[in-house]
Amino acid sequence: MTTPPTANPPPALEVRDLSVTFATERGPLRVLDGIGFRLQAGRTVALVGESGCGKSVASLAVMGLLPPSAAIAGTIRLEGREIAELPPDARRKLRGADLAMIFQEPMTSLNPAFTAGDQVAEALRLHQGLDRAAAMRAAVAMLEAVRIPEAARRARQYPHQLSGGMRQRVMIAMALACRPRILIADEPTTALDVTVQAQILSLLDDLRARTGTAVLLITHDLGVVADHADDVVVMYAGRVAETGPAAQVLATPQHPYTVGLLGAAPRLDGPRGTRLATVEGTVPDLANPPEGCRFKARCPFRIPVCDTVPPLREIAPGHSSACHRAPLESVLEAAA
Amino acid sequence: MSALLELTDLRRHFPVRDALGRRRGAVRAVDGVSLSVAEGEVLAVVGESGCGKSTLGRLALRLDDPDEGGIRFDGQDLRVMAPAELRRQRRHMQMIFQDPYASLDPRMTVGQAVAEPLRLHGLVPRAGERARVAELLARVGLRPEHADRWPHEFSGGQRQRIAIARALASGPRLIVGDEPVSALDVSVQAQVINLLQDLIREFRLAFILISHDLAVVRHVADRVVVMYLGRIVEEAPAGRLFSAPRHPYTRALLASVPGAGVKAAPLQGDLPSPIDPPPGCRFHTRCPHAQPVCRERDPPLAAGTTAESPGHLAACHFQDTLPPAAPAADHPGGGERLARLQAFFAPKPDIGTAA
Numbered sequence: 001m002t003t004p005p006t007a008n009p010p011p012a013l014e015v016r017d018l019s020v021t022f023a024t025e026r027g028p029l030r031v032l033d034g035i036g037f038r039l040q041a042g043r044t045v046a047l048v049g050e051s052g053c054g055k056s057v058a059s060l061a062v063m064g065l066l067p068p069s070a071a072i073a074g075t076i077r078l079e080g081r082e083i084a085e086l087p088p089d090a091r092r093k094l095r096g097a098d099l100a101m102i103f104q105e106p107m108t109s110l111n112p113a114f115t116a117g118d119q120v121a122e123a124l125r126l127h128q129g130l131d132r133a134a135a136m137r138a139a140v141a142m143l144e145a146v147r148i149p150e151a152a153r154r155a156r157q158y159p160h161q162l163s164g165g166m167r168q169r170v171m172i173a174m175a176l177a178c179r180p181r182i183l184i185a186d187e188p189t190t191a192l193d194v195t196v197q198a199q200i201l202s203l204l205d206d207l208r209a210r211t212g213t214a215v216l217l218i219t220h221d222l223g224v225v226a227d228h229a230d231d232v233v234v235m236y237a238g239r240v241a242e243t244g245p246a247a248q249v250l251a252t253p254q255h256p257y258t259v260g261l262l263g264a265a266p267r268l269d270g271p272r273g274t275r276l277a278t279v280e281g282t283v284p285d286l287a288n289p290p291e292g293c294r295f296k297a298r299c300p301f302r303i304p305v306c307d308t309v310p311p312l313r314e315i316a317p318g319h320s321s322a323c324h325r326a327p328l329e330s331v332l333e334a335a336a
Numbered sequence: 337m338s339a340l341l342e343l344t345d346l347r348r349h350f351p352v353r354d355a356l357g358r359r360r361g362a363v364r365a366v367d368g369v370s371l372s373v374a375e376g377e378v379l380a381v382v383g384e385s386g387c388g389k390s391t392l393g394r395l396a397l398r399l400d401d402p403d404e405g406g407i408r409f410d411g412q413d414l415r416v417m418a419p420a421e422l423r424r425q426r427r428h429m430q431m432i433f434q435d436p437y438a439s440l441d442p443r444m445t446v447g448q449a450v451a452e453p454l455r456l457h458g459l460v461p462r463a464g465e466r467a468r469v470a471e472l473l474a475r476v477g478l479r480p481e482h483a484d485r486w487p488h489e490f491s492g493g494q495r496q497r498i499a500i501a502r503a504l505a506s507g508p509r510l511i512v513g514d515e516p517v518s519a520l521d522v523s524v525q526a527q528v529i530n531l532l533q534d535l536i537r538e539f540r541l542a543f544i545l546i547s548h549d550l551a552v553v554r555h556v557a558d559r560v561v562v563m564y565l566g567r568i569v570e571e572a573p574a575g576r577l578f579s580a581p582r583h584p585y586t587r588a589l590l591a592s593v594p595g596a597g598v599k600a601a602p603l604q605g606d607l608p609s610p611i612d613p614p615p616g617c618r619f620h621t622r623c624p625h626a627q628p629v630c631r632e633r634d635p636p637l638a639a640g641t642t643a644e645s646p647g648h649l650a651a652c653h654f655q656d657t658l659p660p661a662a663p664a665a666d667h668p669g670g671g672e673r674l675a676r677l678q679a680f681f682a683p684k685p686d687i688g689t690a691a
Binding site: 202252256270275279 | 385575589590596673
């Protein structure tokens with residue numbers, strides 16, 4: 001968690017100034033508005049935010065899985081190589097081999113008509129050219145690696161015969177079968193019970209440490225970020241609100257939205273029975289976004305300059321905030 | 337406090353049939369559960385998928401019939417009550433569901449949905465209906481003119497407020513909330529939690545909160561029961577349960593909540609099948625403290641000799657001799673700076689601006 005990022009090799013993934021616009025009946029909908037982040041090999045970056053903040057669209061843009069109606073602008077570099085402009089065929093070859101993804105609901109991402117082993121083996125045959133028998137042997141080894149007990153027997157079972165936690169393990173085995181550079185995990189444990197969630201997250205940590213795969217973790221759970229991410233990108237209404245080392249952002253947030261989010265989530269070590277802090281109001285309509293800061297209508301620290309777009313500024317080494325009033329110490333001094 | 341709702345030794349088994357319709361055992365969803373809730377009390381029922389908590393909630397309101405056991409509401413036995421009488425009782429017992437998108441009829445305006453219980457129980461003359469609906473909507477933080485709009489026009493948080501207004505309409509004394517805030521984003525969830533807490537106090541509601549979210553439960557509940565495979569394994573005042581859990585399963589659940597700095601998963605394996613629960617203590621297959629006796633004898637739910645509160649019950653042979661529970665890890669909290677910043681986000685009273 002505390003190893004400093006190595007500066008020299010290009011990051012496993014670098015996203016710069018990424019914008020995604022959907023054409024809709026109501027006109028263009030700019031769901032991502034110039035976001036950026038870097039992900040180093042062997043590390044975990046968490047994208048956090050509430051429904052509609054753009055975190056899932058960002059991950060689909062990296063995977064190249066957005067529909068043709070989405071207009072994408074900006075830079076996506078995989079180990080230094082630009083991939084945003086690649087033709088669909090080349091993008092498809094990257095998926096599975098270099099970029100892999102797991103989703104919230106493993107039941108809908110697994111094919112109910114094939115056994116767990118077949119589905120893991122398929123990736124190996126497709127991308128590594130293994131024959132059927134070798135692929136199945138490798139698949140069983142992968143199922144063992146994700147700690148499925150009696151892997152050889154489970155490999156012959158169909159998804160409906162497996163528990164939710166086991167299905168997510170199969171998904172992880174499929175995703176990691178070809179040793180991708182980057183694993184995108186989109187709310188991988190949201191549908192799971194808390195004891196199983198703990199198992200899956202610790203499994204992802206172990207696999208990441210062993211294989212050097214970089215993990216982009218999409219989550220809404222700040223507790224998951226605290227325990228499992230090196231860095232965090234807090235998103236709000238299609239923009240980056242704040243980014244930096246996870247422990248630092250959670251302990252000394254420099255964007256009012258992060259402050260509000262942390263106050264709204266009840267905690268096992270917080271006060272009981274009190275009223276929770278709330279972020280009043282709702283997320284702005286992206287078809288008609290406000291001028292300037294997108295959080296201003298809900299922000300208790302709003303001042304006139306918030307009608308202009310706040311740039312993402314570095315407040316402390318590696319820790320940046322897109323707030324005119326950051327560092328927020330100034331707010332406290334003004335109030336004192 | 338005297339109990340408003342009292343459940344005794346409830347059992348509900350769902351038969352499992354094979355392809356030919358022959359009976360092949362039963363899912364023991366609720367397998368001998370007793371509990372009570374008093375007026376003004378928030379009782380949380382926690383546990384993982386399949387532990388029986390939702391079935392228990394439905395049984396408590398007699399939306400489902402138990403195979404065995406007693407349900408007394410305000411001293412009356414709901415199991416022997418005539419259907420017409422039961423319908424009259426229902427105005428005192430309401431439910432709020434997890435998914436506000438599924439629990440509101442899309443063909444009814446908000447006003448119609450909220451007015452339905454008023455008509456059903458003949459509580460308000462037609463002429464006064466609109467005013468009462470407006471009053472209820474205002475109480476949950478919505479505006480009177482929202483009455484003429486349709487559910488699809490509202491966000492998830494607003495729909496849950498509508499569902500709450502509808503549940504309040506008949507003036508209930510008991511509400512069962514089955515994961516009422518689980519589908520909401522965290523900032524909206526906080527607003528709805530604050531609202532529910534205000535309403536519980538204002539109307540002295542007995543509230544059964546069914547939830548898998550331990551942080552929410554800790555924040556809201558007065559008393560907590562933890563279920564595992566159809567049974568209560570621990571029951572305690574909320575403060576005691578979270579500070580000094582006495583059942584290994586409760587401890588594992590608490591240690592699994594992310595955010596406490598715990599990296600390794602405290603429990604391995606999955607929940608055993610509720611069709612064929614393990615003999616003896618049902619938790620022994622996953623318990624780090626299991627001894628031979630745990631495979632043979634089913635521990636009763638009882639207060640141990642070292643329990644600090646007489647209301648703190650656990651179903652574990654070794655509740656008195658377990659090593660002390662690991663203290664909650666020091667969270668990298670933001671301390672005073674964060675608390676001062678968060679004070680600016682202090683909630684305002686609900687005045688029709690709800691999300």
